[in-house]
Amino acid sequence: MVFSWLNVAVFACLAAGIAFAGGPLVAAFLLAPRTSGGAFAEPYECGMVPRGQAWTRFGINYSLYALIFLSFDVDVLYLFPVATAYPQSQGWGPLWALFAFVGVLGLAMLYFQRKGVFTWPRRIR
Template structure:
């Protein structure tokens, strides 16, 4: 009984000591120059977050997500080739790729992929 109480007490003390050490170690200046500089996105962190931005960034990000998800869907389909009929498998893959190509063609015709207008 005493051993379990002692081990719980020691683990709580070690946890509290580690949290206190992390708190003291991580103290930094609030006016750190690196944290106040723009990071990758190019937006100024001191200005309002509600400023307008180019819709082209958003459209390219959506296109990236669509094709990223396509890869995630294609990998299991390739693995299931062993267990399905070849004709059914080829039909499924072809329909999937045709739908993606039609979507890409539609976006291309609408001018989504043109950066400068």
Template sequence: MLKIISSLIMALTVTLALMMMCTIISKTMKNDREKSSPFECGFDPKATARMPFSLQFFLIAVLFLIFDIEMVIILPMVITMKPSNNYSWMITVMTFMTVLLMGLYYEWKMGMLEWAY
């Protein structure tokens, strides 16, 4: 029993030592062009932090979140269609879709979806 425990401790020690060596060897500390380049959002990481935020980027992110949450709400509605009353289910879905479409129409009419000003 003692031999098994000591061999397990030895195997664990060797494994940890190999993991630490691989971590140290694989790290590159060089600053290359890819690390210095801007990220997908378009911000330059070397620029000042007080730059104005793009309103179009914010609106697209909000629209994505709204329609992503819409899908999370609509998909379970399809599953609950069979056990529920068809009339009340249809009223619920139509009300939900009407509110979403009215919001999208409002954003469109107010010019929030325009890219060029």
């Protein structure tokens, strides 16, 4: 196999990429302080000394809201390419496809509302 300047450039870029990715990892390993125990093992709580148990149980509602937000956030990301390609499109087909997509999102919102996902349970103590 004959090496050309293109092969040399590819290998040089590969080596530079590995150096840029691995360099900070090696530097952090070599330059990081070697302390353990004491206050370094405790969780950081905004400068305050933590009290009580570090692991608390959270309700499932936090996870449900996070998943719903993530799903609708990703769905909105699909609308950006549509918005950029819409001026170059021909006919009513893309508009009806956009309405169908937004309609399915609206039906999902209604479904979640009917299931009671958006109602936050209140605890009165």
